[in-house]
Amino acid sequence: MMNRTFIEDKLKEHGYKLTNQRKAIIDVLVEHQGHFLSAEEIYSKSKDKYAQTNFSTIYRNLEILVNTHIIHKTQIKDGTFSYELVCSEAHHHHLICKGCGKTENIDFCPIEDLQKKLGSKNFTLTDHKFELYGYCQKCQEDQ
Amino acid sequence: MMNRTFIEDKLKEHGYKLTNQRKAIIDVLVEHQGHFLSAEEIYSKSKDKYAQTNFSTIYRNLEILVNTHIIHKTQIKDGTFSYELVCSEAHHHHLICKGCGKTENIDFCPIEDLQKKLGSKNFTLTDHKFELYGYCQKCQEDQ
DNA sequence: CTTCGTGCAAAAAATTTGCATCCGT
DNA sequence: ACGGATGCAAATTTTTTGCACGAAG
Numbered sequence: 001m002m003n004r005t006f007i008e009d010k011l012k013e014h015g016y017k018l019t020n021q022r023k024a025i026i027d028v029l030v031e032h033q034g035h036f037l038s039a040e041e042i043y044s045k046s047k048d049k050y051a052q053t054n055f056s057t058i059y060r061n062l063e064i065l066v067n068t069h070i071i072h073k074t075q076i077k078d079g080t081f082s083y084e085l086v087c088s089e090a091h092h093h094h095l096i097c098k099g100c101g102k103t104e105n106i107d108f109c110p111i112e113d114l115q116k117k118l119g120s121k122n123f124t125l126t127d128h129k130f131e132l133y134g135y136c137q138k139c140q141e142d143q
Numbered sequence: 144m145m146n147r148t149f150i151e152d153k154l155k156e157h158g159y160k161l162t163n164q165r166k167a168i169i170d171v172l173v174e175h176q177g178h179f180l181s182a183e184e185i186y187s188k189s190k191d192k193y194a195q196t197n198f199s200t201i202y203r204n205l206e207i208l209v210n211t212h213i214i215h216k217t218q219i220k221d222g223t224f225s226y227e228l229v230c231s232e233a234h235h236h237h238l239i240c241k242g243c244g245k246t247e248n249i250d251f252c253p254i255e256d257l258q259k260k261l262g263s264k265n266f267t268l269t270d271h272k273f274e275l276y277g278y279c280q281k282c283q284e285d286q
Numbered sequence: 287c288t289t290c291g292t293g294c295a296a297a298a299a300a301t302t303t304g305c306a307t308c309c310g311t
Numbered sequence: 312a313c314g315g316a317t318g319c320a321a322a323t324t325t326t327t328t329g330c331a332c333g334a335a336g
Contacts, residue, residue: 017310017315039300054318059301061316075218079326080300095266108260110253110273117251122280123238129274130253137265160290160335182325197293202326204291222301223325 002085004030007070014068021057024050029071029085034105036074036082036094074129077101093130099139106132145228147173150213157211164200167193172214172228177248179217179225179237217272219246236273242282249275 007026008018016022024046028037037045043058062083065071069086076082076096095104111128118125150169151161159165167189171180180188186201205226208214212229219225219239238247254271261268 015315019310019316021317052318055300056302056319057317063302095264097266098269104266106257106261108253108257110251110256113253113256114249114251114275118249121238123240123247123277124283125275125277126241127276129272129276131272132257132268133270133272134266134268140267158290162291162335164292195293198325199294199327200292206327 002030002033010068010070011064016064020050021046021053022061024053025058025061025065029065029083033085034092036076036084036103038077038080038082040080042083074131076103076131093132095132095134095136097136097139098133099135099142102136104136145173145176153211153213154207159207163193164189164196165204167196168201168204168208172208172226176228177235179219179227179246181220181223181225183223185226217274219274236275238275238277238279240279240282241276242278242285245279247279 004023004026007030008023011018011022025042027049028042028045032045039055039058039062042062043053043055046053046058062071062073065083066073071083072086073081073083076094090107091109092105092107093109095106097103110130111125115125147166147169150173151166154161154165168185170192171185171188175188182198182201182205185205186196186198189196189201205214205216208226209216214226215229216224216226219237233250234252235248235250236252238249240246253273254268258268
């Protein structure tokens with residue numbers, strides 16, 4: 001699930017063409033399932049697969065992938081966005097180390113509990129963000 | 144709690160001077176407790192109080208206020224940061240309407256539940272973000 | 287009077303856009 | 312062949328920085 005072929009088909013359904021640049025980007029995202037990548041990282045890793053790839057192409061495609069709900073966009077480090085495949089595994093959230101920036105997945109999700117409490121509110125939830133910041137063992141020792 | 148005087152004293156403790164620009168910024172933040180403001184909004188509202196205020200001054204002071212834990216910085220809309228007084232009321236999170244951008248406070252916080260489950264992990268939590276996106280009643284009707 | 291803060295203008299960093307050309311289908 | 316996709320360079324947007332001057336304690 002959420003492998004190359006699945007994503008490529010999904011793009012085709014939406015009328016997008018399969019260019020080499022696009023395939024490279026998808027490959028990179030699939031190979032890093034469950035981890036956030038910055039546009040910068042996606043750019044350089046895509047170039048390794050298909051040298052002729054431009055930064056604007058990366059951004060344009062990331063936007064398409066967000067709009068077709070193939071990837072998720074969030075902001076983990078200050079000032080840049082990070083991207084990750086949707087449902088790459090089960091739905092999960094992240095522990096984010098403020099020292100080294102490493103992220104770790106956690107499968108706890110508070111959203112059902114919340115929905116119980118929210119019940120009556122006239123608000124349709126579509127999306128949520130739950131991110132945990134702190135220091136991993138190594139970074140804490142270094143302090 | 145978290146009124147002008149409290150904040151000003153806290154800044155003085157840290158050796159910061161009380162300039163008119165700084166007072167204007169603090170006033171703006173206090174008057175909008177419980178709501179996120181962008182740097183842009185803080186800038187223009189501060190100028191209403193004290194005309195001689197510059198954008199770099201805003202950013203420099205917001206950074207100081209973040210470092211002294213007087214305000215919180217997060218990213219609600221794409222591409223810009225939003226700021227809000229810490230503990231302006233009790234600790235809370237937000238419902239954020241993707242239509243009109245309005246935010247609503249909710250007092251549910253999943254962090255204790257999480258800590259139970261996390262227990263054994265070698266990770267020291269310092270901070271967390273829990274943000275809920277969707278559409279408020281009005282924006283949903285408009286669709 | 288000393289140190290910290292500010293304004294200004296310019297730089298940086300991240301992302302977006304216009305346009306001519308190229309490539310998938 | 313057509314329409315979407317790309318590369319390039321330039322523009323935008325948001326935030327940061329250097330430096331000389333001004334104001335707070």
